[in-house]
Amino acid sequence: MLEITDVSWAVPAARILDHITCTVPAGSLVGLLGPNGSGKTTLIRAVAGLVRPDTGAMTIAGDHIAGLRRLALARRIALLAQHADTDLDLTVRDVVLLGRIPHRRSRWSDTADDHTAVAEALTRVDLAGFADRTWLTLSGGERQRAQLARAFAQEPELLLLDEPTNHLDIGHQLQLLSLVRRAKVTTLAALHDLNLAAMFCDTVVVLHHGRVVATGPPTEVLTSGLLAGVYGVDAEVRVHDGRTVICYRPPS
Numbered sequence: 001m002l003e004i005t006d007v008s009w010a011v012p013a014a015r016i017l018d019h020i021t022c023t024v025p026a027g028s029l030v031g032l033l034g035p036n037g038s039g040k041t042t043l044i045r046a047v048a049g050l051v052r053p054d055t056g057a058m059t060i061a062g063d064h065i066a067g068l069r070r071l072a073l074a075r076r077i078a079l080l081a082q083h084a085d086t087d088l089d090l091t092v093r094d095v096v097l098l099g100r101i102p103h104r105r106s107r108w109s110d111t112a113d114d115h116t117a118v119a120e121a122l123t124r125v126d127l128a129g130f131a132d133r134t135w136l137t138l139s140g141g142e143r144q145r146a147q148l149a150r151a152f153a154q155e156p157e158l159l160l161l162d163e164p165t166n167h168l169d170i171g172h173q174l175q176l177l178s179l180v181r182r183a184k185v186t187t188l189a190a191l192h193d194l195n196l197a198a199m200f201c202d203t204v205v206v207l208h209h210g211r212v213v214a215t216g217p218p219t220e221v222l223t224s225g226l227l228a229g230v231y232g233v234d235a236e237v238r239v240h241d242g243r244t245v246i247c248y249r250p251p252s
C-alpha cells in the first residue's frame with residue numbers, strides 16, 4: 001500500500017503540490033487525473049524519490065520512501081516515465097534487462113532467471129518476438145510496451161505509470177491497462193483518458209492546481225459538475241453496465 005500524507009512541494013514561483021493526501025491500497029489500480037499542469041507527473045516523481053517534497057510523508061507498506069536507499073527503492077518501485085526513451089543503440093532485450101539490475105547480486109552479469117523474467121515480461125506485453133530488435137527500429141507504441149515490460153521485469157511492489165497509453169492505438173491502450181489490472185500490482189497511473197480511467201481504475205484521485213479536489217470510485221467522482229469545474233468541458237456522464245461513460249460536447 002502507498003500512503004501519501006500532506007505532501008507539498010514548491011518552486012520559487014509557485015506551489016506545485018499543495019497538501020496532497022491519498023492512498024493506493026495494496027493490489028489496486030488508482031488513476032491520477034487532472035488537467036495539464038495540475039501536478040500529476042510531479043507527484044509521481046516524488047513517490048519515485050526523484051523530487052523531495054518540502055513537507056509531508058510518503059510510505060510504501062509502512063516504510064518511509066525518503067528513508068529508503070536508491071537500490072531498495074529500485075527493488076520496490078518501478079516507474080514508467082512519460083518520455084521514457086533512449087537514443088542508444090540497444091536491443092529490446094537490453095532495455096528490458098535494465099529492470100533486473102536492482103535484483104542482481106553482481107551488477108555486471110545476467111543470470112538465467114533474469115533472461116526468463118525478460119522473456120515472460122515481453123510475452124505479457126505482446127512483444128515475444130522482439131527481444132533482438134534494435135530499440136531505434138521500434139514504433140512509439142512498441143517502445144511504450146517494451147518499457148512496460150521493463151517495469152514488469154523489475155517485479156516491483158509499486159508500479160508508477162505516467163500516461164502509459166501515450167502513443168498506443170485504442171486496442172493496445174485497452175490491452176495495456178487490462179494487463180496492468182490483471183497483474184494486481186499496486187499501481188498509481190496518471191491518465192488523461194477519463195473513459196479509460198473509469199473502465200479500469202478502482203479509484204481515481206483528481207488534482208487541480210496541485211490540490212486533490214476529489215477522490216473515490218470513478219462512478220462517484222467523474223460527474224459532469226467535476227468535468228466542468230476541473231477541465232472546463234461540457235459533458236454528459238452516463239452509467240452503462242455499471243460503468244461511467246463520458247460523452248463530451250464540443251465547446252460552443
Ligand SMILES: Nc1ncnc2c1ncn2[C@@H]1O[C@H](COP(=O)(O)OP(=O)(O)OP(=O)(O)O)[C@@H](O)[C@H]1O
Pocket residue numbers: 011016034035036037038039040041042043
Ligand atoms: N522544476 C520545476 N520548476 C518550475 N516549475 C515546475 C517544475 N516542475 C514542475 N513545474 C510546474 O509544475 C506544474 C505541474 O507540472 P506536472 O508536470 O506535474 O503537471 P502534469 O499534471 O503532469 O501535466 P501534464 O498533464 O501536462 O503532463 C506545471 O505548471 C509545471 O510547469
